[in-house]
Amino acid sequence: MVGNDIVDLKEAQNASSWQRPRFLDKLFTDIEQTYIENSNNPFTTVWRLWSMKEAAYKLFIQQNPDRFYNPKKFECRIEKNSGIVKFQTFRCYVETKITSDYVLSEARCIQNNLTSEVLKFEDKNQKMQSVMLKRMLMNALSETLKIPKTALIFRVSKLGTPSVSYNNKIINVSLTHHGNYGAFALGV
Amino acid sequence: MNNEALIAKLKAIVAPYIQDEEAFKNLSEDTDFVKDLKINSANLVDIILDIEDEFDIRLENEDMEQMLDVKSAMNIVTSKLNN
Numbered sequence: 001m002v003g004n005d006i007v008d009l010k011e012a013q014n015a016s017s018w019q020r021p022r023f024l025d026k027l028f029t030d031i032e033q034t035y036i037e038n039s040n041n042p043f044t045t046v047w048r049l050w051s052m053k054e055a056a057y058k059l060f061i062q063q064n065p066d067r068f069y070n071p072k073k074f075e076c077r078i079e080k081n082s083g084i085v086k087f088q089t090f091r092c093y094v095e096t097k098i099t100s101d102y103v104l105s106e107a108r109c110i111q112n113n114l115t116s117e118v119l120k121f122e123d124k125n126q127k128m129q130s131v132m133l134k135r136m137l138m139n140a141l142s143e144t145l146k147i148p149k150t151a152l153i154f155r156v157s158k159l160g161t162p163s164v165s166y167n168n169k170i171i172n173v174s175l176t177h178h179g180n181y182g183a184f185a186l187g188v
Numbered sequence: 189m190n191n192e193a194l195i196a197k198l199k200a201i202v203a204p205y206i207q208d209e210e211a212f213k214n215l216s217e218d219t220d221f222v223k224d225l226k227i228n229s230a231n232l233v234d235i236i237l238d239i240e241d242e243f244d245i246r247l248e249n250e251d252m253e254q255m256l257d258v259k260s261a262m263n264i265v266t267s268k269l270n271n
């Protein structure tokens with residue numbers, strides 16, 4: 001199983017204001033706020049922690065299907081590019097990649113390298129981005145599994161969790177897009 | 189505040205963050221912030237802070253937890269205003 005999340009840093013700069021009063025308190029624990037304060041680049045650290053929480057939440061709801069919004073309770077610990085996120089008794093490993101354009105996190109139950117494929121979109125149209133991401137995902141999966149695309153069936157659960165099925169097998173996948181960037185990961 | 193006035197206020201608050209115009213035009217109690225309005229989850233916290241400012245209330249973590257649709261937002265605001 002895999003959960004991923006990408007943050008387009010330019011989009012985050014324009015669309016969110018992390019310095020507004022109470023913003024950090026709503027999302028981040030005391031320890032996480034210390035990471036942010038001590039960081040050379042607080043802005044990037046804010047979005048790194050956010051993407052870790054999102055990726056972990058996406059993984060968590062695959063195991064516990066229920067939607068909710070409680071990012072502060074997904075508690076992050078970070079060291080270099082790796083991190084651990086805990087929520088109640090749930091715990092996962094998160095790898096993060098930071099570039100000048102985006103922050104990308106990928107959560108798994110066992111420690112693993114970051115595998116997400118990143119796409120840059122010219123257009124911010126969400127529907128178009130979803131279609132393109134899905135197409136790239138299906139191509140990649142078809143190649144990895146050596147199975148024709150026509151045999152793969154893409155599904156989205158009521159909670160919004162995507163998966164692909166073939167021959168009665170189900171593969172968990174994760175898709176994310178924000179601003180001009182998108183990424184997909186295969187749970188194989 | 190009656191329901192219509194409350195929905196109108198919430199509609200104005202979410203307007204800057206919506207990514208689906210059609211769903212926004214038809215906004216009702218049943219509208220889901222993420223599934224219908226396609227609001228990025230990173231902006232949900234902005235909406236929560238905007239609601240706090242607009243109604244001069246404070247929302248706790250537990251209040252935020254179910255704030256995924258218009259109806260839940262209405263219930264939370266109403267209960268806070270009546271306290």
